[in-house]
Amino acid sequence: MPTLGPKPHSAQAYLNIPPDTGLYSSHYDPSLSHDSPYADVSAVLGARPASPSSDHSPRKKRVQVRIACIHCQKACKKCSNTRPCDRCVKYGLKDCIDSTRKPRKTGVKRGPYKRRSSKYPDPMPSSSSMSSLPSSHTHTHHSDHPHNHQNDHPMDNAGYDLHSHTPLPPLQNQHFSPFSPSQSPVANYPGYPEQDHLNGNMGFPPPPRSALQGSMANFVSALSGPRWVNGQREHVPLSLNNGQMNTAHHEASEYGGDGAATPGVMYPSATQAFPLSLGGMGRRGGDPFSRAVSPIGTKTRPPLNINVGVGSGQSHFPNPNINQGINTPPNEVDKNEAQSFPPVLDPLDVTNKDAEGPRSAPPGMTFNGFQLSHTPESPLSPFGAQALSQPPSPKSNAWGVNANMRSSSQEPPTSRLPAVFGAHMGMNMGSFGDNPNYPTGYASPALVALKRIRKPSLKTLMSATSSQANSRDGSPMLTPVQEGDLESPTLFDQPMNDEMEGWLNGRHEEGIMQLDGQASARADREREGDREREAGEDLGFGGMMGMGFSA
DNA sequence: TTACTCGGACTCTCAAAACA
DNA sequence: GTTTTGAGAGTCCGAGTAAC
Ligand SMILES: [Zn+2]
Ligand SMILES: [Zn+2]
Numbered sequence: 001m002p003t004l005g006p007k008p009h010s011a012q013a014y015l016n017i018p019p020d021t022g023l024y025s026s027h028y029d030p031s032l033s034h035d036s037p038y039a040d041v042s043a044v045l046g047a048r049p050a051s052p053s054s055d056h057s058p059r060k061k062r063v064q065v066r067i068a069c070i071h072c073q074k075a076c077k078k079c080s081n082t083r084p085c086d087r088c089v090k091y092g093l094k095d096c097i098d099s100t101r102k103p104r105k106t107g108v109k110r111g112p113y114k115r116r117s118s119k120y121p122d123p124m125p126s127s128s129s130m131s132s133l134p135s136s137h138t139h140t141h142h143s144d145h146p147h148n149h150q151n152d153h154p155m156d157n158a159g160y161d162l163h164s165h166t167p168l169p170p171l172q173n174q175h176f177s178p179f180s181p182s183q184s185p186v187a188n189y190p191g192y193p194e195q196d197h198l199n200g201n202m203g204f205p206p207p208p209r210s211a212l213q214g215s216m217a218n219f220v221s222a223l224s225g226p227r228w229v230n231g232q233r234e235h236v237p238l239s240l241n242n243g244q245m246n247t248a249h250h251e252a253s254e255y256g257g258d259g260a261a262t263p264g265v266m267y268p269s270a271t272q273a274f275p276l277s278l279g280g281m282g283r284r285g286g287d288p289f290s291r292a293v294s295p296i297g298t299k300t301r302p303p304l305n306i307n308v309g310v311g312s313g314q315s316h317f318p319n320p321n322i323n324q325g326i327n328t329p330p331n332e333v334d335k336n337e338a339q340s341f342p343p344v345l346d347p348l349d350v351t352n353k354d355a356e357g358p359r360s361a362p363p364g365m366t367f368n369g370f371q372l373s374h375t376p377e378s379p380l381s382p383f384g385a386q387a388l389s390q391p392p393s394p395k396s397n398a399w400g401v402n403a404n405m406r407s408s409s410q411e412p413p414t415s416r417l418p419a420v421f422g423a424h425m426g427m428n429m430g431s432f433g434d435n436p437n438y439p440t441g442y443a444s445p446a447l448v449a450l451k452r453i454r455k456p457s458l459k460t461l462m463s464a465t466s467s468q469a470n471s472r473d474g475s476p477m478l479t480p481v482q483e484g485d486l487e488s489p490t491l492f493d494q495p496m497n498d499e500m501e502g503w504l505n506g507r508h509e510e511g512i513m514q515l516d517g518q519a520s521a522r523a524d525r526e527r528e529g530d531r532e533r534e535a536g537e538d539l540g541f542g543g544m545m546g547m548g549f550s551a
Numbered sequence: 552t553t554a555c556t557c558g559g560a561c562t563c564t565c566a567a568a569a570c571a
Numbered sequence: 572g573t574t575t576t577g578a579g580a581g582t583c584c585g586a587g588t589a590a591c
Binding site for chain 2: 061062063064066075076091104105106107108109110111112113114
Binding site: 062064068072076077102113 | 580
């Protein structure tokens with residue numbers, strides 16, 4: 001498997017390991033590499049005296065195939081030159097085909113080479129001549145590869161062998177930076193442009209570093225450095241994760257400020273990795289600078305995120321259906337001080353091979369008296385729709401549905417919720433409607449949730465009607481939703497029971513008409529709201545702050 | 552016990568630089 | 572034009588881990 005970024009060139013120093021120790025010799029099968037010009041090469045390329053168990057027997061050079069098959073490449077296992085290769089034959093893998101190789105870049109300036117010894121004889125036998133001999137140092141140089149001893153010499157960052165007496169070019173920008181470690185002679189050589197590494201990003205990913213330097217740099221960069229969001233570099237100050245609410249600035253300043261919700265801390269893009277997660281999504285994903293596995297990370301998506309917080313805001317739902325079952329009068333702006341404890345789940349995971357649609361969610365939960373009314377079909381998310389149910393007190397109105405902009409106006413979520421720990425705070429607002437940005441067959445999370453939510457029970461309808469009557473005009477008190485409704489984990493998800501049959505067979509108006517006149521008017525508004533919803537007219541505004549975590 | 556993952560050691564290739 | 576350099580780009584070892 002090709003690694004991300006350049007790999008260091010090691011001095012070709014090998015441990016002297018007996019052939020039966022397995023390091024190379026047990027894997028060396030001449031029959032597998034008979035066509036290799038190196039199959040018969042046996043050379044002592046150096047020895048490390050540090051290994052007490054080593055003997056002085058020569059070791060065979062490791063032979064590798066020119067092109068590994070796709071399976072072996074992915075598994076980082078030895079391939080053979082036959083097709084299907086030996087490994088694929090052994091494991092019965094199909095489609096054993098050659099992997100593809102990227103064409104080598106051209107036009108990259110390399111800086112001056114070390115002078116050849118013929119014209120610039122080395123006055124000291126310390127450079128190449130010495131390097132070909134077993135070294136008394138812990139490292140051994142090979143004459144063919146005098147470069148890249150970066151862990152050994154302080155000035156190897158420039159790519160020059162310190163044993164060489166070639167004058168080193170003046171170095172520029174010799175400073176520690178996690179992103180421009182300037183280990184390439186090109187990078188520091190005057191007049192040369194900074195080397196363009198992968199993806200055309202100047203200096204990214206960084207050239208190889210020493211272990212300590214690299215680890216520290218990765219850590220620092222992960223915390224404070226840029227991240228990659230949708231293929232673009234993003235700077236995210238730490239303070240954003242520390243209780244500040246500046247999504248507007250963030251979005252406007254870094255993403256064009258066109259009014260649309262854009263990836264950020266509040267609404268991170270799907271491919272954005274949590275800074276401390278070194279492994280991230282899939283192999284070598286996440287942190288683009290590391291292939292390390294995060295000790296706290298997971299190799300799979302977090303199955304559940306829970307957001308806990310308090311909310312205070314306003315909701316305006318032209319469509320009364322949205323608030324059905326939660327005592328919120330329609331067509332009215334409701335101030336609420338409700339506490340919200342929405343479950344936080346990925347709204348959609350279109351990359352989940354197992355998911356044909358919205359990702360499944362655990363059954364409903366009850367938290368501090370709040371029923372969390374997410375459903376298997378409509379998982380709720382801070383980045384999707386949030387539907388809250390009845391608060392304990394009939395006086396307060398919980399939010400009906402909160403959906404932020406991202407959920408309904410941005411590209412479809414494609415991966416996990418990146419934030420593992422962190423504060424989620426900010427404004428939730430959104431428009432509910434079919435989103436053309438979602439792939440065919442996928443509705444926006446908000447819409448998914450709404451389509452489920454707008455199938456309330458008659459009991460709920462009556463409660464809502466009472467709620468409307470209980471609005472500021474001094475109407476009678478509403479009847480609180482029964483506890484059974486609140487605790488139902490699938491309040492909005494179960495097949496319609498008898499009292500809801502009218503909704504299914506087109507006789508819902510008939511049922512509505514059994515209510516009072518307010519309910520009738522409500523039904524009218526509801527139909528109107530349907531159209532509005534389809535047009536993306538329904539809006540919800542709410543604020544929420546709290547902590548999120550994943551379990 | 553076997554299979555898998557993946558960090559990083561190691562190898563190979565070939566454009567650039569040096570040289571004739 | 573030829574040789575050499577040396578870094579890009581790849582292979583795959585082997586330790587750790589997960590799955591069975
Ligand atoms: Zn293979
Ligand atoms: Zn194969």
